[in-house]
Amino acid sequence: MxxxxxxxxxxxxxxxxxxxxxxxxxxxxxxxxxxxxxxxxxxxxxxxxxxxxxxxxxxxxxxxxxxxxxxxxxxxxxxxxxxxxxxxxxxxxxxxxxxxxxxxxxxxxxxxxxxxxxxxxxxxxxxxxxxxxxxxxxxxxxxxxxxxxxxxxxxxxxxxxPLTPPEAVALLDEVTGGALDGGVRDAIVDAAQGSPALLLALVRRLSPAQLRGDRPPPHPLPGAEVLTGLAGGYLDGLTRDRRDLLLTAAAAARDDEDTGVGLGLVLRAVRHLGHDGAVPLPDLLASADDEVRFHSELLRRTVYAAAPDERRRAVHLALARELEHSKAPGAPGAPERGDPRAVLHRAWAGAVRGDELEAVAGDLPSRRLRCAAYTRAAELCEDGPRRAERYTAAAGQALLDGRSHQALRLLDAARTGGASAGVRGRAALLRGTAALRDGPVDEAQASLLLASSLLADRSPADAAAAALAACDAAWAAGDPAGCLAALERCGRVTADLAPDDPRADYRLGLRALLEARFEEAAVRLRRVVPAPDGPDVPEDGLRAAAAALMLGDLAGARRAAARALAAARTLDAVAVVPRAREYLAYVELRAGRHALARTHAEEGLRAAHRAGQRNTAAHQHAVLALAASIEGETERVAAHVAAALGTARRHGLAQAATLAEWAAARADLGCGRPQEAADRLGPLVRPGARRGHFALWMLAIPCYVEAAVSAGQPEDARTVVEDFARWAVFGADPQAPAQLLRCRALLAPQDRADALYRHALDLHESAGGDFERARTELLHGKWLRRRRRLREARDRLGAALVGFERCGARAWAEQTRDELRAGGAAAGGARPNGPADLAGLTPQQLRIARRVAEGATNREVALTLSVSTRTVDYHLRRVFATLGVRSRLELARLVEQAEKTGAHP
Structure with a gap:
């Protein structure tokens, strides 16, 4: 020691x-x-x-x-x-x-x-x-x-x-100076499963040629030598019977490590290895509800990899014998058929043919096991086209399970088999889908269009799905011509659909919308929005949610996205979960429920990271930036904007980039920086090569008009208001009609502005949404104060302050308080200036507030309380927000008053 x-x-x-x-x-x-x-x-x-x-x-x-x-x-x-x-x-x-x-x-x-x-x-x-x-x-x-x-x-x-995939990538880039080949890097990230030590051990084993991608990395990755070098010491001193028990539990969880395995199955299988079944559980295992699992996945992999080959085969055969006498989990009938996992265990023991394994692969209880079965069946197959078909089937399971990198590696293996046109079409569909979620969207679009062509004669339904996915890729890229081309291809392969089929309505409605035929678009898209008992197919639910969002039917969009999320979980479609969360976040943003939007986006971001979907993560970061711009958290806005734009610029995501830029500008506007907001938003909303995403730029117009007028540049804003008027007529955004009147009031002559503001507030009553209504009230209150109508201004500003506080828009609330003070009124709401305010502080915040009131700097406070200066900064911002003070002097006065009156906590 x-x-x-x-x-x-x-x-x-x-x-x-x-x-x-x-x-x-x-x-x-x-x-x-x-x-x-x-x-x-x-x-x-x-x-x-x-x-x-x-x-x-x-x-x-x-x-x-x-x-x-x-x-x-x-x-x-x-x-x-x-x-x-x-x-x-x-x-x-x-x-x-x-x-x-x-x-x-x-x-x-x-x-x-x-x-x-x-x-x-x-x-x-x-x-x-x-x-x-x-x-x-x-x-x-x-x-x-x-x-x-x-x-x-x-x-x-x-x-x-464990590290998330982006964190693992960042660590590898740091230790290799960015010299690691992208494919090799993705393989290492997948193999390490979030373990920093394993990640570094794997990259240190690579030769310069392997680092560059000129030679393949070692196989398997990682091998027994690496795993035992990291964790083998934790297994020292185990008796033979305990080692066999651990190996049996590890083998039972092979390729499906996220779930527990039956304790009874493990104990019965151990008897076939020559033990009496009374082996006590090692403390490396946790047991609950008749299931057993390892406390550490790294140790599970080490136990399995370090065992001799003959012992692993014996364990798999023992597990197979036990499973052959039981039915599959959850399967109500045909117990005599046995659990299909028995065939997979025999395959791992080298005692079964590929055809037999392929026959049961679809009956296995999880996508990971199905992927493992199809992969092993391909490895056992000598026929090239058949092998390619099995690898492609395995890739499909991996992609649905949210493992894009593994799916791409399996598709690479399928290339060597001389696949048929149909298999090549399915492979192109899978590649395009993977790129749509985690790659350049122009590549995704090209691959999906190729898939649609290859599948048109063999599988029209898959060809149509590929064409619609190509439309999604073009939409993400901000390419309306590409969207129309993909929809045209979809129409050719679905010509036999009934005119009222929801898929036909979606395609025709979206095309009408892109061609500005708004009435026809509304009729078509309205048919796609589901009834309350809606579709249970996740992709259909997402299409329905998209159609409802285009129509401004937020209740329908929320219902469809929620059902898509539930269906994805039920069907083990892990890859769909982040996208369903993304749609739910969009719905709540449009509804003005920013806290709930942030919750969905945070959950979606975690799911996107787990599934390796950087493109979906970029959209979630953009939503989080928009939510933070409401709440006035400028550092958080900047972090999410940087994360969204980092991926958006690399992968061509115009949609995510537009939302992120809008969030940054709205944060500037909320913090009283209208010129910066106008400079950022101008290129986004005005005609030109830098205009934002074709379906989103008009959403930023109300912010731009407010910023331009506040910066003394009203003429720059007049040209885009009429564009916004055409958008508001379509009815896709419940807030748009009121926002349009607010924009007109900002630009109107003095004798018309008051009436326009009041009319806008009337429309806000039916549209709902505290934040947008409070923004209109704030602007109206400013207008009234500057015309010395102080009593009316105070009423309007007081209502705005309540609205901002209700939705947590702190920076906007502070603007409103400034206006109230400028008009001679006390800034009320969450800023009552009295000794009882200190009761709202946490003990740590109270300690910091008292030391700051004594004149200590943040560094001095940090030294005294044994915390970092960053922690002091964070708590001090919370203190200022809670007490409604803007300076250390105000804080000192408030603390002094509390100390004198004895009203402090």
């Missing part, structure tokens, strides 16, 4: 539920599976800490020496503080941690390896520290692959989670 007071520099490849530099005081347990980056988390915390740092790491060789861990920690504390701790272990440790106002960070790595006496004292001291206001902080790391040590129960937990 060693002690040190500084942390070495280096990258921080980990992902924590709470960032290392944003932890509050007290004690925390940092946990996660092997290789997740717990030690790097401590290093990051040490670098971010403004004060002395004490770090100790357990020495497993001394874990049997009572109190050895504490003695090492106390020595390190004495060296760091200059005071030798005195007394018994417990009092000495707690006194040292609690003494003095100076900040101190103590990091104990692998605390679970300490001797029991040291663990007990450390856990008690940590709990005491959480109950005090001491400046010291304590971080303990323990692994997440075993049940937690009871000595640390009840302590706050920070979990170091």
């Amino acid at each position: 060693t002690g040190q007071t500084t942390a070495p520099p280096g990258p921080t490849p980990y992902r924590a539920s709470t960032p290392a530099d944003r932890l509050d005081g007290g004690a925390h347990v940092v946990t996660g599976e092997p290789g997740c980056g717990r030690t790097r988390f401590l290093e990051r915390a040490a670098r971010a800490f403004a004060g002395p740092v004490v770090r100790v790491r357990a020495d497993p060789a001394r874990s049997a020496v009572p109190g050895d861990g504490l003695r090492t920690l106390l020595r390190a504390l004495g060296d760091a503080t200059g005071h030798a701790p005195a007394g018994g272990f417990g009092p000495a440790l707690l006194d040292t941690l609690s003494a003095g106002p100076a900040p101190l960070l103590v990091c104990v790595d692998d605390a679970h390896l300490w001797d029991p006496v040291s663990r007990t004292v450390l856990g008690d001291a940590a709990r005491q520290l959480c109950r005090t206001t001491a400046a010291a902080r304590l971080l303990l790391t323990v692994p997440g692959h075993r049940p937690p040590a009871p000595e640390f129960a009840g302590l706050p937990v920070v979990r170091v989670d």
Whole structure:
């Protein structure tokens, strides 16, 4: 065991539920599976800490020496503080941690390896520290692959989670300087499954030629050598029967690791390996509801890869024998047929033919197992065209499961088989679908059009689906001519459809909309919107949601998207979930329910990252930027805009780019920067090569008109108002008629503006939406105040303030308060200026507020409270928002008044 007071520099490849530099005081347990980056988390915390740092790491060789861990920690504390701790272990440790106002960070790595006496004292001291206001902080790391040590129960937990695919890509780009071939990088990201240690181990094994993509990476990726090098030590000391039990559980979960496996199945299969079935469960396994799973997926893979080949085959055969006497999970009939997983296990043992495996592949209970079955059947096939067909079927399952990179690799394997035109068409459809979600959309469009041509004679339904997907790609790219061309192709392959078929109505309605035949478009698209019991096919639900959004039927769009989401979950169509969330987020944005839109977008963003859908993630980032622009969170807006534009510019996503630019401009406008907003929005809405997406740019016109008028450039805005008028007539946006009147009021002569504002407010009553109504009230209130109609202005501005506060639009609410003060009124709402305001602060915010009121800088506050300056900045912004103050001077006066009256918490 060693002690040190500084942390070495280096990258921080980990992902924590709470960032290392944003932890509050007290004690925390940092946990996660092997290789997740717990030690790097401590290093990051040490670098971010403004004060002395004490770090100790357990020495497993001394874990049997009572109190050895504490003695090492106390020595390190004495060296760091200059005071030798005195007394018994417990009092000495707690006194040292609690003494003095100076900040101190103590990091104990692998605390679970300490001797029991040291663990007990450390856990008690940590709990005491959480109950005090001491400046010291304590971080303990323990692994997440075993049940937690009871000595640390009840302590706050920070979990170091697996990296998301974008985070894994960023780490690889960092360590390779961006020199890693894209295909190789995607293969490594898929193989590492979010483990930073495995990710780095894999890339370090590559030769320069493999890094460039000139030679294929090693197969398998990762191999047993890499896995055992990372996690093999955790398996040392296991008896043979426990090793077999672990191997059986690992084999039962092969290629379907996200689900648990039946405990009874595992125990029965172990008997076929020569054990009596009474083997106790190792603590690497968790058991609940008669299912068993590994605490760590990395350890599951290591157990399986490290086993000898003959032992793996024996385990698979044992599992197959047990499954042959049971029916498939959830299958009500024909128990004598047996569970189809038995055939797959025999295939993994090398004891079955490809034809037999292909015959049961469709009956397997998950898409991952179906993909594995089709892949293994292809590997066992010597006939080239048949092999290509099986690889393509496996790719289809992988794509539906949200594993685009694996699907593309399987399609590459299918190329070597001399596939028929029909199989090539299905492969092109899958490639185009993958690119539509995670690649350049012009490539997606070309691949999907090729698929439509190849499938036209063999499968008209698939050919039509490919053409409609090509239209989606052109739509995402902002290419109306491409949309029309794809719809024309779709019409040729679906000529036999009945005129009132929903697919025909969607195609013809969308075409009419693109050709500005709005009345016909409305009639056609209205037929696509489902009844309340609507379609249970996810793709049909998404089409219906799109049609409803085009019509402005928000209730219908919400219903269709929600049903598509439910159907996707029921059918295990993981890849559809992010898109369904995207549609739900659009619906709530249009309805003015920004908090709910953000919830859908956050869930959709997580699902998109899990499914490797960067294009869908870019749209979710754009929605989150729009929601944050309402709430006045400028840093969050900038981060989401940068993320959306980063992908949009690389992949040609005009739709996501337009939404992101609009969000950035609206944030500028909300923060009182109309000139910046006008400069950003002008190219987006005015005619020219830089105009935004053809179906979205008009949505930004109300913001542009307001920005241009506020910046003293009304003439620049007049030319686009009539464009917006034509859009408002179509009825696709419930807010558009009121917004149009607001725009006309901003540009109208003085004798007409008042009536236009009032008419706009009347329309807002029927349209709903607090935010847009409050914006009209704010502009009307400004207009009234500048004409010295102060009483009317105060009424209008007061209503605007309530509306902004109701929807959480803090920056806009602050603008309204400024107007109220300028008109001689008290800025009410969430800004009552009184001592009771302090009761709304959290304890940490209250401590920060009092120290700032005493004149301390943010850095001085950070040093005093043992937190980072970023944490102080964050809490201080919350304090200002909660108390409704705009300066440190106002805050000092408010705190002073509370202290004098004794009304503080």
